[in-house]
Amino acid sequence: MLIPLILSGGSGTRLWPVSRRNLPKQFLSLSGDGTLFQQTVARTQKLPEVSAPIIVASEDHRFLAADQLLESGVEGASILLEPVARNTAPAIALGALKALERDPDALLLVLPADHLIGDPASFTNAVQQALPAARAGWLVTFGIRPDRPETGFGYIRRAESIDTHAFRVERFVEKPDQPTARSYVEDGGYDWNSGMFLFKAARYLEELGEHAPDMLAAVREAYATGHGDLDFVRVDAEAFAKVPDNSIDYAVMEKTSRAAVIPVSCAWSDIGSWSALWLSGQHDEHGNQREGDTLAVNTRNSLLRSHDRHMIATVGVDDLIVVSTPDATLVVHRDAAQDVKKVVDQLKASG
Template sequence: MIVPVILSGGSGTRLWPLSRQNRPKQFLALVGDSTLFQQTVERTAKLNDAAAPIVVCSEDHRFTVAEQLQDLGIKGASILLEPSPRNTAPAIALAAMHALAADANAVLLVLPADHLIGKESSFVSAVSRATPLADDGWLVTFGIRPEAPETGFGYIRRDRALSDAGFTVGSFVEKPDMDTARRYVESGEYDWNSGMFLFSAARYLEELKAHSPDIHAASQAVFQTAHGDLDFVRFDKAAMDAVPDNSIDYAVMEKTDRAAVVPVSCAWSDIGSWSALWEASDKDTDGNVTDGDVIALDTRNTLVRTHARHLVATIGLDDVVIIATPDATLVAARDKVQDVKKLVDRLKKDGRSEHLAHREVYRPWGSYDSIDMGERFQVKRIVVKPGSVLSLQMHHHRAEHWIVVSGTAEVTCGEKVFLLTENQSTYIPLGVTHRLRNVGKVPLELIEVQSGSYLGEDDIVRFEDIYGRA
C-alpha cells in the first residue's frame, strides 16, 4: 500500500497577512471551500490502495490538523509532532520509521500540504506510473512540465529514459535567472522541482544512511523517544534539536544515483505568493480575483480579499494585490509580492505580533476574537463548539465578565457549578478557579470582558485539561 506522508510544517510568510505563524497557508481555504491541507489529503484518497496518511506538523498546529482531518471524516491517520523544525530530510525519516513499524514494505508518497493541483486525475495517473519505479528501488520525484519560464522554482534536468514512466535525474538546479529559465524551457529537458516524492520507506532510509549518516543516526535517536499523547505522536525536543537541519534534496536526492523523475502536467502551483494565487484562481472579465465584500470600479488584473463585514472598494487600479484582515491590510503591486517576506521580517525586527497570530485565534474547543482592547481591558467574542470544554484554570492578574449571546453554558466558578443561557451573565473574580463548558447542541457564543493589570494569554494556570495542556 502507498502511505501518504503530508508535510505540514511550512510557515507561508509570503501570504501574509492571511497566512501567519499560528495558522499558515496550508490550513487556509485559499481556492475553494476546503483548505490546501484538506485538498492534499482528499487527493491521496483517490489513489488505489492508499493507507491512512501520516501527517508531520508542529506542536502548535496539532489541533488544527486533527480538526481538519475530522472534518473530512479521515480515520486512522498518524500525526507526528515535530518539537522543533529540522527541514524535510529528518521529517521524512521519522515518517518512514513510523510507517515501517506497521509495514516493512511501506511505499511513501511524500506531499507538501500547501500545494494546489487543478488536474487531480493527471496527478493520480503519474503516481500510478511512478509506482513500478519505486518498487524497483528508485527514489522518484515528480517534475512539473513548465508552462513558462519561472524564476521562483528549482528545476530538474531529465536524463536517460526509464521505460515509458520516467527518466533518471541528470541534475537538480537552483532557481535560475530569467534568461536561464528561458533556456531550460526551450530545451525541453527540464521540469520544475515540485518537492513531491514516491519511494520505499526502507530505501529512503538506506540512501539517507549512505549519504547523510549524521541525519540518519540523529533521526533514529529521535524516533526512539516516540510516545503517544492523545491522538498524537510526540518526540523529545532535546533529541530533535540535535538533528542536522537539511532538506531531502541536499541530503539525499542530489547525492544518490537512484533518483528518477516522472514528468506530469497537472495544473500545479505551490501558491508561493499572492501573484501565484491570482494566476491559479478564476478571474472575472477584467482579470480580477475577488473574495468577500468587494466593489471594483475601473480595476483590472487585481486580487482583492477581505474579511467578514468589511467592504473594500477600488477605483482605477491595475495589477494590484489588496488583502484585508481585521488587524492588518496589505496593498502591493502584483509584481512586488515576493517582497512580502521582507515585510514579515520587518514586523519581527520591530517586535510586533501581527506575523504571529490573527485577531481571531482557533483552539481545540472553538475560537476567540479580540474585538477591542485598551491599557487595562480586553473584549473577546468566544465561540465554544457543542460538547467542548475549556480547561479548569485561574488567572493571577485579571478578572472576567461573561455574557452569553446564544447557547447554553455550564460555568464552574470556585465551588459553584451553574448554567447560563442567552442574555445571562456572570463574574469570575481574579484568582478564582473556573471553567466553561458547552452543554448544548449548538455553538455557545459569549462576550468576555477582561480587566486587570496584565491581560496576556500566558496568565493562565491550568489544573485540568482534556487536550493535555495542563
C-alpha cells in the same frame, strides 16, 4: 503498502496577513472546497489500495491538523509532531521511520500540504505510473512543465527512460538563480520539481544515511526517545533540536544517482505567494480575482480579498494585490509578491 506522508510544517509567510504563525496557509481555505490540507488528504483517498496517511506537522498546529482530519472523515492517521522545524529532509525521515513500523516494504508518497492540483484524476494517474519505478528502488519525483523562469523551484533534467512512464534524472538543481532558471526554460529539457515524491521508505533512509549521515542519526535518536499518546507521536524535543536543518532537495535529490521523474501535465500550483494564487484561480473579464466585499472600478489583473467586513474598493489601478483582515491590510504590486515575507521578517524583528 502505499502510505501518503503529508508535510504540513511550513509557515507560509508570503501569504501574510491571512497566513499567520498560528494559522499557516495549509490550514486555510484559499481556493476550492476545504483547506489546502484537507484537499491534499482528499486527493490521497482516491488512490487505490492506499493506507491511512502519516502527517508531519509542528507541535503548535496539532489541534488544527487533528480537527481538520476529523472533519475530512479520515481515520487511522498518524500525526507526528515536530517541536521545532528542521525542514523537509528530517520531516520525511520521521515519516519514513513511522511507515516502516507499519510495513518494512512501505512505499511513501510525500505530499506538501499546501499545493493546489486542478485535476485530481491526472494526479491519481501519475502516482500509479510512478509505482513500478518506486518499487524498483528509484526516488521518483513528479515533473511539471515550466512556463516561466521561477527561481523558487527545483529543476530536473530528464535523461533516458527507465520504464513505460518514468525517466532517469540526469541532474537535479534546487532553486537556481534567475539566469540559470531562464536558460533551463529555454533549453526545454527541464521540468520543475513539484515537491511530491514517491519512494520506498527504506530507500529514502538509505540515501539519507549515505548523503547526510549525521542528520539520519540525529533523527533516529529523536524518534527513538520520543513518545506517543492517544492521537499524536511526539519526538524528543532536545534530541530533535540537534537535527541539522535541510530540505530533501538539497540533502538527497541533488546528490542521489537514483532519481527518476514522471512528467505530469495537470494544473498545479504551490500557492507560494499571492500572485501564484491569482495565477491559479479564475478571473473576471478584467483579469481580476475577488473574494469578499470588494468593488473594482477601472481595475485590471488584480487580486482583491476582503477577509473581514470592510469593503475594498480600487479605482484606476492594475496588477495590484490588496488583502484585508481585521488587524492588517496588505497592498503589494503583483511583481513584488515574493517580498511579502520581508514584512513578516520585519514584524518578527520588531517583536
